[in-house]
Amino acid sequence: MxxxxxxxxxxxxxxxxxxxxxxTLQAWELVRGMAPLKEWPAGKPREVASRVLAGVGxxxxxxxxxxxxxxxxxxxxxxxLMAQFVGLRRGRMMETQAALVERMRAExxxxxxxxxxxxxxxxxxxxxxDYKPAHAKTDAALAMRPDDPWLHVEKALVLQAEDRYEExxxxxxxxxxxxxxxxxxxxxxxxxxxQLLRDGExxxxxxxxxxxxxxxxxxxxxxxxxxxxxxxxxxxxxxxxYERRAPLLEKGR
Numbered sequence: 001m002x003x004x005x006x007x008x009x010x011x012x013x014x015x016x017x018x019x020x021x022x023x024t025l026q027a028w029e030l031v032r033g034m035a036p037l038k039e040w041p042a043g044k045p046r047e048v049a050s051r052v053l054a055g056v057g058x059x060x061x062x063x064x065x066x067x068x069x070x071x072x073x074x075x076x077x078x079x080x081l082m083a084q085f086v087g088l089r090r091g092r093m094m095e096t097q098a099a100l101v102e103r104m105r106a107e108x109x110x111x112x113x114x115x116x117x118x119x120x121x122x123x124x125x126x127x128x129x130d131y132k133p134a135h136a137k138t139d140a141a142l143a144m145r146p147d148d149p150w151l152h153v154e155k156a157l158v159l160q161a162e163d164r165y166e167e168x169x170x171x172x173x174x175x176x177x178x179x180x181x182x183x184x185x186x187x188x189x190x191x192x193x194x195q196l197l198r199d200g201e202x203x204x205x206x207x208x209x210x211x212x213x214x215x216x217x218x219x220x221x222x223x224x225x226x227x228x229x230x231x232x233x234x235x236x237x238x239x240x241x242y243e244r245r246a247p248l249l250e251k252g253r
Contacts, residue, residue, distance in 0.1 A: 005034040006041065012048045019048075022181060022213025024055030025245065038065065042072040047082065057216060057246030063089065077106065077113045084120065097124045112148070115141040119154040126158035134158045149175035153184045160192060168192050181212060190221065199229075210238075216245035 007015065011030075018027040031037060037049035038061065046069045054062035063086045070076070070083035080103055087096045100121045104114065122137030138155040145151055152175035159168035169192050175185040186209045193202035203225055210218035219242035227235035243249060 006045065007031075007034055007048075009044075012044055015048050015052060019051045019055055022183070022209075022215045024052075024216070025214040025247075027052045028056045028247065037061075042069055043076070043079075047078070050082070053248065055215060057249035060250055061248075077103070077109055081113065081116060081120075093124060093127065097121060100124075111144050115144040115148065115151060118144075119151050123154045123157055126161045129161070131158065131162055147178055149178040149182050149185060152178070153182075153188055156188055156192075160188070160195075165192050165196050169196070181209060183209070183215065183217070186218075187221065210241070214245055216242050216249075219245060 015027050015030060018024070018030070031049075031052055037053055040046050040049040046065050050062040050065040050069070053059075053065070066079070066082040066086050070079040073079045080099075084096050084099060087099075100117050103109075104117050104121070109117070118137050119141035122134045122141065125131070125137065126134035135155075135158060138151070138158055142148075142151050142155060152171045156168040156171035156175070159165075159171065169189070172185050172189045172192060175182055176189065179185070186205060190202040190205045193199070193205065203222070206218055206222050206225065209215075210222060219238045223235050223238035223242055226232075226238065
């Protein structure tokens with residue numbers, strides 16, 4: 001019987017680096033000789049396992065691992081944050097905001113953890129059209145970490161909700177400067193360009209991201225983009241790419 005391989009810190013860092021670079025299929029190939037991802041222990045190993053799974057289409061299993069990680073490590077602020085993103089994807093807006101407010105009372109948060117919680121709280125205010133506190137919170141988060149691309153994306157999302165597209169565009173481009181190819185910024189940039197009726201530029205942004213990474217989500221966006229414009233040939237081409245890049249794609253998604 002072959003020994004069950006649990007990755008060490010060096011391998012975990014390599015997997016995170018591959019995921020951050022959008023090399024999702026390479027990350028998947030790297031873990032195939034290791035223990036099943038759902039069996040990786042709590043903490044950093046399970047967090048990385050979730051990232052790898054999400055990158056190849058197993059989003060529900062990825063979410064389940066994030067929730068399990070938090071349940072087993074309730075004092076882990078990073079695990080808490082990942083669990084809140086799962087809650088948002090499931091539409092639990094009010095519960096998530098209440099949990100964020102409570103968690104921000106902790107005195108041992110790092111600047112990154114506190115700024116992300118504050119920005120997420122602000123985004124939720126914006127989602128509920130309460131823009132004054134939304135801007136106050138996202139501005140405060142950015143003041144703490146002005147070079148964090150995700151915080152620029154959250155601020156831009158609030159501006160987008162107010163139909164302030166040019167201002168949102170400026171912020172999301174700044175996020176792209178801070179981290180080239182940053183997936184949340186790529187998607188928001190394409191969305192804002194579309195809202196500004198700059199469809200050609202939006203398609204180019206998505207196509208360049210698709211060609212420069214292995215992540216399946218860009219193919220999904222491009223499939224929708226072309227299908228909505230009745231370009232069915234390209235729509236079907238990107239659908240094939242979507243399925244090829246998501247070997248663990250779950251039924252019903």
